[in-house]
Amino acid sequence: MGAVNAKNGTLYVDFQYRGVRCKEYTKLPDTPANRNRLKKLVDRIEAEILLGCFDYAAYFPNSKKCKKFQLIDERERQRKAYFDAADSPKFAEFANIWLAEMKVEWSKSHYMDVEGVLNKYLLPTFGNKKISAINKGQILQFRSILAKVPGRSKGFLSPSRINHIMTPLRVILNEAADRYDFTSPWKNIKALKVGRTEVDPFNLDEVELFLSAVEPEFHCYYTTRFFTGMRTGEIDALMWKDVDLDSKTITVSQSYVRGEMKALKTDGSYRVIHLTERVIQSLRAHKGNNTSKGKDLVFKNSKGAILNYAVVSRSVWYPTLETCNHKRRNPYQTRHTFATLLLASGESPEWIANQLGHTTTTMLFRVYSHYVPNLTRRDGSAFANFLNNGGQL
Known part of the structure; x- marks a missing residue:
């Protein structure tokens, strides 16, 4: 929510744009009339930000932030122009290229494992999507769907298995982002917490x-x-x-x-x-x-x-x-x-x-x-026995 504030007797506007807090100072004295004038300006700015038509330079041509936002706008324009083209790579196309490139580095079993994840889970979901069009929301939605898939035994896929499926998706998206110069959607997506190794030994x-x-x-x-x-x-x-x-x-x-x-x-x-x-x-x-x-x-x-x-x-x-x-x-x-x-x-x-x-x-x-209940004692008895035996185990 934008605001009008004062510093050293003059007013400035304070608002959020593209996740950045923006403070733009004016030479207007702090009076009720000037505050009302700037409040209307802030309301108009926030309305244009909401509609996606806000031009920072049009309002604040001398601001140091203009150049920063212009660079961001230009990069997004170029990315959009490239990935909206008819020959923009789809996930399936890039995934197959990547898999072929990695084959020489991997063992046969690992290759088969990754190929299986692609064919069973990733390609059916993302195969026809443009690689740059996949967003964080779709990734998280896919993961939530995996959590409802039946596992081999009773119940659903384990967190460990879901992480195993998500790993090739993360690597593919990050690699594509690096090659085609777009921002990877894989940001702040943490692996699911995996419980301790299932250990149920025989006596x-x-x-x-x-x-x-x-x-x-x-x-x-x-x-x-x-x-x-x-x-x-x-x-x-x-x-x-x-x-x-x-x-x-x-x-x-x-x-x-x-x-x-x-x-x-x-x-x-x-x-x-x-x-x-x-x-x-x-x-x-x-x-x-x-x-x-x-x-x-x-x-x-x-x-x-x-x-x-x-x-x-x-x-x-x-x-x-x-x-x-x-x-x-x-x-x-x-x-x-x-x-x-x-x-x-x-x-x-x-x-x-x-x-x-x-x-x-x-x-x-x-x-x-x-x-192993007797592997380590937590009552001090082992130390007491050690002392009673004159330091002999």
Whole structure:
């Protein structure tokens, strides 16, 4: 709301234009008549701003702000002239160009992931829109619609999944804005808050019951998963050359993701896992039965090919959970189980982090400590025992 104010006995007008507070001083003395005159001027200015026909230079030709607003007007005129042209790029056109350019930088699995997001979510919504015409309101409306899309299980898409979908949209819009010199609509749009990693580990009794109920041909597979903490892609890519039964180690050096054998994501993921005697005995027995095709693979299907994790989950993992009357959990909980069992047994957090492929212990304490009640005490008893034992642990 514009106003008329006074400073040192003379009047000035105060109003908002294009988000900028504008103060323009006059030489008029502060009298009721002059205030009334300037109030009418402010009302007229605000009416023209509302109608979109306000010309700053026409009212204040000597103002320093004239040049600033003229530059903004010219830039918007040029942008409008370009993007209102018949050959103005549409979102789908630019997105396909961008995807082709990025293909050389990405892994096959990441490319497929982004391509899937484009085809399923972004192109149906924004494909026919001009890239410069997409505004912040449309982006936020799209995100609110995603929040109502059914997820894989009961409920709707998670905040993490929605953020995953929104990321390519943000990158594409910002890249187009940079190339075609328009203002990106992605301003002050924050990612949705994501809750803690879903951790629901098995206790040891649950592990034992599961292993006693699982099909014999998958006993070693799940024994190895539960007691090494290997990720699905890592264990599916495991070769016998990386298993040293004499040294009791597994070297994790690759992963199988979406039909592609690939290097691990981070340097920390390359690691040597130390095996318990139980895993060693299970692997020895499994190796002795390894007479079918695909002998280089530790775990494989009946045709000697790499396991399809979706098939194994559907036909082995979840049915075994039902047989044991266990709560429904995803297979990744085998990794969480390994971490919590190690922590509960009192192993060094640094060593555990190394076994899991983490470079620090931060994630261990942030994610897992809640599930190990005796990991840390908060009643001073640990310190008291330390003192009573003469400083001996």
